[in-house]
Amino acid sequence: MDLGTVFAALADASRRRVVAELAADPGGRERACGSFDLPVKKATRTHHFRVLRDAGLITQRDHGNGSTVALRRDDIERHLPGLLALLVAEPRPATGPRDGAPHSTDPAPTAP
């Protein structure tokens, strides 16, 4: 649980968003990895989850096909009290749905 690694992980907007959404849920429930509306392709999403995992911010469970993530809230609050509050309080540019192309999961193969 290194501060440098944590800050580096949270320097990216997509990763910050994931942690913020997890932290905003008071129940601390698991969430499907695909349930985050990130503006990146599948491979990049996998990469981001890996970075968050290596930073010690989330745990990930593999279910064969889908996988789920959970916030390591207790560890974070113990070592870095108040950090999650900063993320939850961050003003988001536009929480609403994207307007460009209606989002599918990994879309737009222009000519397969």
Next chain:
Amino acid sequence: MDLGTVFAALADASRRRVVAELAADPGGRERACGSFDLPVKKATRTHHFRVLRDAGLITQRDHGNGSTVALRRDDIERHLPGLLALLVAEPRPATGPRDGAPHSTDPAPTAP
């Protein structure tokens, strides 16, 4: 005062150290830029101070030859409450003086 920029700035150990030392001083006094014992050369130190300034974490005053920095404690605490506490509380590897070469300011031109 963007969270991404702030986290990116604090992802570097040298910059984190500067902010932590400034934050550890309850008086909020200015400090000479050269008074930080950073393991980098002059130009790099200037670069780090610029990053911290661009992130909105410090202000810098030019005195002709030397210059001084001051923590923007009020702004930080207003927008990111608790952040400075995390930095001050961070365990530092070795706060004692470096042992390798006794530090001069910009030393060691092996054979000019």
Next chain:
DNA sequence: CAGCAGGTATGACGATCATCGTACCTTCGT
């Protein structure tokens, strides 16, 4: 005045990073 100490600007270099395409694997539904 000459030299030095502290800072900055500029340009370069190597490393890391975010992103993606592709290939592959696993499970579920038909």
Next chain:
DNA sequence: ACGAAGGTACGATGATCGTCATACCTGCTG
């Protein structure tokens, strides 16, 4: 059995970053 859907692994690529050398500027001091 077969395909679709969700994830991962493995490069590749372009951008950014940390670091430094060098050159230059400013003010203090012998």
